[in-house]
Amino acid sequence: MSDKYGIDIGTCNVRLSYVNTGEILTEKNVITIKDRKLVLGYGDDAYEMFEKAPENIEVIFPVVDGVISDIDKMQLILEHLYKKLNYGKNVRGSDFLIAVPTDTTEVEKRAFHELVANSKIKPRSISVVEKSVADSVYCGVDIESPRGNIIVNIGADTTDISVVSLGGIVLCNTIKVAGNKINEAIINAVKQAEAKLIGMKSAEQLKFNLVDLGLRPVHKEMKLFGRVLATGLPVRTTIGSELINPVVAETIEPIIDAVKRTLEKTPPELAADIVDNGMYLLGGSANMKNIDSLFNRETGLKVNLMPDPINSTIKGVTKIMSSSKYDSVRYFPQEKVYN
Numbered sequence: 001m002s003d004k005y006g007i008d009i010g011t012c013n014v015r016l017s018y019v020n021t022g023e024i025l026t027e028k029n030v031i032t033i034k035d036r037k038l039v040l041g042y043g044d045d046a047y048e049m050f051e052k053a054p055e056n057i058e059v060i061f062p063v064v065d066g067v068i069s070d071i072d073k074m075q076l077i078l079e080h081l082y083k084k085l086n087y088g089k090n091v092r093g094s095d096f097l098i099a100v101p102t103d104t105t106e107v108e109k110r111a112f113h114e115l116v117a118n119s120k121i122k123p124r125s126i127s128v129v130e131k132s133v134a135d136s137v138y139c140g141v142d143i144e145s146p147r148g149n150i151i152v153n154i155g156a157d158t159t160d161i162s163v164v165s166l167g168g169i170v171l172c173n174t175i176k177v178a179g180n181k182i183n184e185a186i187i188n189a190v191k192q193a194e195a196k197l198i199g200m201k202s203a204e205q206l207k208f209n210l211v212d213l214g215l216r217p218v219h220k221e222m223k224l225f226g227r228v229l230a231t232g233l234p235v236r237t238t239i240g241s242e243l244i245n246p247v248v249a250e251t252i253e254p255i256i257d258a259v260k261r262t263l264e265k266t267p268p269e270l271a272a273d274i275v276d277n278g279m280y281l282l283g284g285s286a287n288m289k290n291i292d293s294l295f296n297r298e299t300g301l302k303v304n305l306m307p308d309p310i311n312s313t314i315k316g317v318t319k320i321m322s323s324s325k326y327d328s329v330r331y332f333p334q335e336k337v338y339n
C-alpha cells in the first residue's frame with residue numbers, strides 16, 4: 001500500500017495523520033521568527049514563546065478565521081511537522097487528503113491544495129474534503145443515506161454549522177465566534193471586575209478549569225498572575241467561576257442563534273431527521289463542561305457530544321482515506337468546480 005496522509009489545518013491547531021498506522025500529530029499552528037528571517041521554533045515549541053517573546057521575535061499564526069493568511073509560513077510549519085510525523089525522514093510521493101473549510105471561496109479552498117502541492121513534501125496525489133463532511137464521517141453518519149444531519153464544530157476562530165446529507169453539504173454557515181472570542185471575553189471580564197490585566201494563555205486556563213455551562217455549576221476558583229491595570233505591577237489573583245460562566249454563556253449566544261437560524265432554513269424533510277438524530281457537537285471548544293446541556297436547553301434538540309472532539313476532523317479525514325467506501329466524498333481539485 002502507498003503511504004497515505006491526512007491533514008487538518010486549523011487556526012489554533014494543525015494536525016497530520018499517517019493513515020497507514022492511524023498515528024496523529026497535533027501541534028499548535030504557530031511559527032516564531034527572529035529578526036524577520038531566522039526560524040526559532042515550530043508548533044508547540046513556538047507557542048511556548050507566545051506572550052513571552054521580545055520585540056525582535058515574531059510569533060506568527062498563519063491561519064486566521066480558518067483561512068490561510070500567510071502561505072509561506074504555513075508551508076514551513078507543515079513541512080516541519082510532516083518530517084516530525086515521519087521521525088525525521090522526508091517521505092516523498094505519498095497520497096494526501098486535506099480538509100478544507102466548508103463555507104469559503106474557491107480561491108481560499110484552493111490555497112490549501114497549493115500549499116501542499118508546492119511544498120517540499122512532493123506529494124503523488126492530493127484530494128480534498130470539506131471539513132464538515134470529514135466531521136460527519138467521524139460521527140458515523142451514513143454517507144449513502146439521504147437523511148439530514150447537523151454538524152456543529154466549535155474551533156478557535158470559527159464555528160462551522162453544516163447540514164449534510166448523502167455525503168454532501170446542503171447548507172452551511174460559518175461564524176467568527178469560537179474559543180478565541182471566549183478567551184477575549186474572559187480577559188475583558190477580569191479587566192472590568194478586578195481592574196487586572198491577564199494574558200490570552202491565562203484566560204484559556206481559566207476557561208479550561210472553571211467553565212461549567214450546566215444548570216447548577218459548583219463553585220470553583222483558580223489562582224493566577226495578572227497585572228494591576230493602574231500600576232502595571234504583577235499580582236497574584238484568585239478568579240471564581242461565578243465571574244467566568246455567565247461571560248462564556250453570553251459569548252456563545254451567537255453560536256446558538258446561528259444553529260437556530262440554520263435549522264429554520266433546513267428543508268422540512270431533513271429537519272425531521274435532525275429532530276430524530278440530534279445535532280453533533282465537535283471541535284476543541286466542545287470540551288467545555290456541559291456545553292451539550294446548554295445547547296439542548298437552548299435548541300430543544302438532542303445533542304451528541306462526540307469523544308475527542310478536538311481531533312474530529314483529522315480522525316474523519318483518516319477514516320475517509322482508509323477505505324474506498326468513502327471515495328465519493330473526496331475530490332481532486334483539478335476536476336471539481338467549487339461552489
Ligand SMILES: Nc1ncnc2c1ncn2[C@@H]1O[C@H](COP(=O)(O)OP(=O)(O)OP(=O)(O)O)[C@@H](O)[C@H]1O
Pocket residue numbers: 009010011012013014065066154155156157158159178179180204207208283284285286287288289309310
Ligand atoms: N478542555 C477545553 N475546554 C475549553 N476549550 C478548549 C478545551 N480544549 C481546547 N479548547 C479550545 O478549543 C479551541 C481549539 O479547537 P480546535 O483545535 O478545534 O480549533 P482549530 O481547528 O484550530 O480552529 P478553527 O476550526 O477555528 O480554524 C481553542 O480555542 C481552545 O481554547
Ligand SMILES: [Mg+2]
Pocket residue numbers: 009010011153155156283313
Ligand atoms: Mg477546526
